[in-house]
Structures are given as C-alpha cells and as structure tokens.
Amino acid sequence: MKPLGDNWISKDEIRAAIAAELGCPADELGDHDDLIQLGLNSIRMMGLAGGWRKRGADITFAQLAAAPTVASWYALLSGDTASSAAAPAAVAPDEPEAHDAPFPLAGMQLAYWIGRSDEQELGGVAAHLYAEFDGPAIDPDRLQRAVRDLVATHPMLRTRFLPTGLSKRCPSRGGRFLPRSTFADAVRRRCSRHSRNCARPRHTNGCTSKTVRSSTSR
Numbered sequence: 001m002k003p004l005g006d007n008w009i010s011k012d013e014i015r016a017a018i019a020a021e022l023g024c025p026a027d028e029l030g031d032h033d034d035l036i037q038l039g040l041n042s043i044r045m046m047g048l049a050g051g052w053r054k055r056g057a058d059i060t061f062a063q064l065a066a067a068p069t070v071a072s073w074y075a076l077l078s079g080d081t082a083s084s085a086a087a088p089a090a091v092a093p094d095e096p097e098a099h100d101a102p103f104p105l106a107g108m109q110l111a112y113w114i115g116r117s118d119e120q121e122l123g124g125v126a127a128h129l130y131a132e133f134d135g136p137a138i139d140p141d142r143l144q145r146a147v148r149d150l151v152a153t154h155p156m157l158r159t160r161f162l163p164t165g166l167s168k169r170c171p172s173r174g175g176r177f178l179p180r181s182t183f184a185d186a187v188r189r190r191c192s193r194h195s196r197n198c199a200r201p202r203h204t205n206g207c208t209s210k211t212v213r214s215s216t217s218r
Contacts, residue, residue, distance in 0.1 A: 008078070009055065011071075018048070021040060021044040021048065022035075022039055031069065032069050032071055033069060034107065035070075036065075036107040037107040042061070045061055045065060049061045052077060059077060064076075100168065100171070101168075103168070104166060105166065110165065112127045113161055115127070147177075156169075158170040158172060
C-alpha cells in the first residue's frame with residue numbers, strides 16, 4: 001500500500017463517503033455491514049475507488065468489491081496489510097471451484113431474483129433492459145463476430161439463474177443469430193401496418209410505403 005502522508009483517509013471519511021453514495025446518515029453504517037446488500041452498486045464503488053486513488057491510495061475496485069465493509073476498506077486504505085489480506089481470505093473457496101458449478105448470487109442479483117416471485121408484494125416482474133441503436137454503415141457480420149467474442153470472453157454474459165436461487169455459467173457455443181432476412185421481413189411487416197390505401201411508392205424512414213386518394217360512393 002502506498003503511504004498517503006497528509007492525504008491519509010480516516011474511517012470517518014470512508015463512512016461519510018459511502019453514506020453520501022447511499023443517501024443515508026453515516027452513523028447508520030456499521031463497521032462490518034455488507035455495503036453491497038445495503039445498495040452500494042459497482043458504479044458507485046468504482047467512483048469511490050477512483051476518488052481515493054486521486055488522493056494517493058493504491059486501491060482498486062476489485063479490492064473493494066472483495067470485502068465490502070467499512071472496516072475492510074479502512075484496513076486497505078490505511079495500509080494494514082494483515083487485516084486487508086485477511087478479508088478476501090474469508091470468502092475465498094478452500095478448493096478450486098468447477099467452472100460450471102452453481103454459485104451464489106450477489107446481493108443485488110438475489111434481490112432481483114426474489115422480486116420475480118409472484119409471492120412478493122409488487123413482485124412478479126423480471127428486471128430487464130430494452131434498447132435500440134440506430135447508426136449508419138453497420139457491417140452485420142462484423143457486429144455478430146464482435147458480440148460472439150464478447151459473450152465468449154465474459155462468463156457472466158452466459159450465466160443463467162436457477163430455481164434454487166443459484167446461478168450457473170453456460171458453455172460458450174458461439175451463440176445463435178437470426179438471419180438478416182428475418183429482420184428485413186419484420187421491418188416490412190411493421191411498415192405494412194403503418195401504411196394504408198397505398199398506390200404510389202414513397203420512401204419514409206427506410207420503409208417503402210404508398211399513398212393514394214380514396215373515394216367513397218354516394
């Protein structure tokens with residue numbers, strides 16, 4: 001641990017910084033409370049690590065995530081290597097874990113998993129994200145290769161949740177992509193739903209539609 005000198009970070013400063021991220025009073029944070037279970041996410045944790053590095057601390061996000069308590073972080077930031085080394089050892093497995101063996105969920109993952117249950121108040125809803133990206137000159141084949149490589153590199157992108165409340169990594173099998181013609185057909189079907197009384201082609205937003213004048217017999 002690099003000495004901090006005049007930039008030494010006290011336990012009270014650590015607690016105050018965490019409380020500011022969580023939006024709670026500092027005195028509500030115990031020395032050994034699990035900060036992840038209290039709602040401290042990875043983005044905020046990376047921000048804390050970056051701020052402390054600017055003050056001279058030789059600290060990383062991985063170290064903070066391995067032992068997310070005020071006491072462990074104070075040991076790391078104060079250079080107490082005996083205490084900081086002991087913290088990760090408490091959670092390290094005694095034997096190498098099989099790559100495909102089920103493993104426990106993280107605190108936030110467990111909360112999301114519980115929230116999917118219909119038995120929970122306001123439950124029965126799965127956490128999800130839907131996004132659309134639109135850009136010019138996209139090479140579909142190159143994009144597919146990039147996605148395939150990304151999934152193969154990061155096991156968590158191949159992880160599924162089991163009914164037992166555990167998670168399991170799935171093997172990398174190259175992924176399955178829909179043929180481009182499928183998307184073209186979907187676009188045409190969507191355009192057809194928005195096009196009525198068609199006679200003359202007109203291009204709008206990449207879709208071909210037609211417009212005609214209609215008459216009504218009187």
